[in-house]
Amino acid sequence: MKALVFKAIGDIELQDVADPAIQDAQDVIVRLTRSAICGTDLHFIRGTVPGVAKNTILGHEGVGIVEEIGKEVKTVKPGDRVIIPSTIGCGHCSYCKQEIYAQCDNANPHGPQAGTAFFGGPQSTGPFNGMQAEKVRVPYADAMLLKIPKNVTDDQAILLSDILPTAYMAVEMVNIHTNDTIAVFGCGPVGQLVIACLKKIGIKKIFAVDHIPSRLQMARDQGSYVINFDEVDPVKKLQELTNGQGPDRIIDAVGIDAQKSNRLADIFNTKEFKEELDKIVPHPQPDNGNWVPGNGPSQALQWAVKAIAKAGTISIIGVYPQELTSFAIGAAMNKNVTIRMGNCNHRKYLPMLLEWIEKGEFNIEHFITQKVPFKEIIAAYKHFDAREDNWIKVVLLM
Numbered sequence: 001m002k003a004l005v006f007k008a009i010g011d012i013e014l015q016d017v018a019d020p021a022i023q024d025a026q027d028v029i030v031r032l033t034r035s036a037i038c039g040t041d042l043h044f045i046r047g048t049v050p051g052v053a054k055n056t057i058l059g060h061e062g063v064g065i066v067e068e069i070g071k072e073v074k075t076v077k078p079g080d081r082v083i084i085p086s087t088i089g090c091g092h093c094s095y096c097k098q099e100i101y102a103q104c105d106n107a108n109p110h111g112p113q114a115g116t117a118f119f120g121g122p123q124s125t126g127p128f129n130g131m132q133a134e135k136v137r138v139p140y141a142d143a144m145l146l147k148i149p150k151n152v153t154d155d156q157a158i159l160l161s162d163i164l165p166t167a168y169m170a171v172e173m174v175n176i177h178t179n180d181t182i183a184v185f186g187c188g189p190v191g192q193l194v195i196a197c198l199k200k201i202g203i204k205k206i207f208a209v210d211h212i213p214s215r216l217q218m219a220r221d222q223g224s225y226v227i228n229f230d231e232v233d234p235v236k237k238l239q240e241l242t243n244g245q246g247p248d249r250i251i252d253a254v255g256i257d258a259q260k261s262n263r264l265a266d267i268f269n270t271k272e273f274k275e276e277l278d279k280i281v282p283h284p285q286p287d288n289g290n291w292v293p294g295n296g297p298s299q300a301l302q303w304a305v306k307a308i309a310k311a312g313t314i315s316i317i318g319v320y321p322q323e324l325t326s327f328a329i330g331a332a333m334n335k336n337v338t339i340r341m342g343n344c345n346h347r348k349y350l351p352m353l354l355e356w357i358e359k360g361e362f363n364i365e366h367f368i369t370q371k372v373p374f375k376e377i378i379a380a381y382k383h384f385d386a387r388e389d390n391w392i393k394v395v396l397l398m
Contacts, residue, residue, distance in 0.1 A: 003057045003133035004377050009047035010285025012058065014378060020129065020137035025072035028141035030082060032064040034158040035131045035374070035396040037384050039188055039255070040319050044122070045381070046293045047281040048256045049321045051122035059132030060086040060119040061161040063154050064398070066145075073141050081148040083354075084131065084138055085346035086162040088117040091143025099348035107140060116343040131161075132377060134398060146350045149358050155365050156357050158395055159193070164364065165349040166317055167193035167253075173340040174249045174315035176203055183207040183238055183247040183307065184224070185300045186254035186318060187215035189393040192367055194251055194317075195222045200362060207247060209234045209303075211259065214389040230262045235307045246309040252300045255318025256280070260296030272326075273297060280323045290385050298326050305332050316341035370394045 003017045020029055041058050043049035052058075062084040066076050076082060088108075089101030096104050107117035109126060120130020129136065138144060148157050167190050176182055182203060184191050187210035198206055199222060208219035211230040220226045225241065227234050239246050260273055276297040286292045304314050305328040314337060332339060356362035369392040372380040383391045 001134035002374065003129075004059060006044060006052050006056045006058050007054055008285070009281070009283070010045065010287050010291040012045060012378065012381065014375070017057070017133070020135055022068060022070050023137065024139060025070040026140050026142060027070040028066055028073055028076060028138045028145065029068040029135055030062065030064040030084060030138055031067045031135050032062050032131055032133065032398045034063040034154045035059050035133075035398060036061040036158055036161070037132075037377075037381060037394040037396065038162060039190070039257070041120070041381075042385055043256060043319055043321075045385070046257060046291050047284055048293045048297070049122065049319060050280065050323065051124055053123045053127055056120065056127050057129035057133050058120040059130035060121065061158060061163075062119075062131030062136055063148070063157045063161060064136075067135070069141065075142045076145050076147065081157075082145040083148060083157050083160050083350060084119075084136065085144055085146075085165070085350065086119055087343055087346050088119070088126075088128065088139060089143055089347060090140050096143065099345055101345045101347045102343040118343070132396065134374075144347060146347075146354065149354070152354065152358055153365070155368055155371075155395060159364050159367065159393075160350055160353055160357070162344070162346065163189050163393070164193050164353055165346040166190055166344040168197050168349050168353060169344045170194050170251045170253065170315045170317035171197045171201070173317075174251055174313050176249050178202055179205075180248040181205040181207070181242050182249040182251065183209060184219075184251050184253060185209045185304060186252065187212070187219045188253065189367065190317065191215075191253035192218055192222070192392065193364070194253055195219055195224055196362075196364065196367070199223065200356075207238060207241065211261075212387050215392060218392065233263070234303055238307045242309070246307050246312065248309050248312050250304045250308050250312065250314045252304055252314065252316045252318045254300035256297050256320050256324060257294030258296045258299040259294050260299050273299065276324065276326055280321060290382050297324060302328055305335075305337065308335065308337055311336045313338040313340065317344070368393050368395050371397055374398050
């Protein structure tokens, strides 16, 4: 089969590889009909989330048709259309029973303390071959897979594999109330769906912070007040818009590949950010403008802590590697800030979100800005990596 394979930092290839096979009685083989490219995939290629093994198949978003099942699988059969969650859980350990699937005791082969098991990620997450491929092996299928109703399209379903549950979890963690003000840092795919989820639950005072015009425009079209951090200081602007208080809630949907502001007033942070980046990616491998790590690794976190109202809440859903150790913990403590974060427990949210879509209560397909044949995946990666206009959410037609 064809698959997108990680070779090294800055090096990916579309290759012929062996088809996946059943390895365990709870496994299922799915022939993919949709996959997608995510900002997390870019972290791996840029090297800002290190540790991906050579020849790992990338991709953690997938929708497809069950082709083969292990002898103990009971909930799906060949021919079923299914959503595959990005994170993997066994369904029966103490964490999975609490719906904390991202901290399953059994899914990660490195042991109970190893953390999240994840498709197409670093060695520490499995590794499990990912879904930028024609087929994928899904472990713990009875606990993980969700059948797709006939009236839900593949394009709708693919957003449920990762980014919509991730966005909803970010909103849940921030514990927002109707009259609260909230700022969303990062207007990429997850940030856009965060805004959509906030609108769905009735939140009206939303500020969106980014610097890419097409992404700011999409946030504006959703009714957000947009802030371009290359034009104004986002901390001062947020305070100005909230009577000097700062937003009650902030969601960081950026993560490690943040870009620092191009304003001269922010030039003093350059050395600090370079030291952070050198620690995480000592040997980046840019290629004709692609695969360049973000130049402000902790920028979004710094702004969030400075901007948040006293006793406010910050929700972190953007991805940070374990190698990043700098954080303004003293400033956060001094303001009595609550901070919640973590990898998404996708399977927890899927039934509710799927019901919203099935009933026509939540329109999400327009967040897909590019549909690309799988054979063109490397070119699509480069467009997305370069943050070109309207390359916001890229879905792969398998």
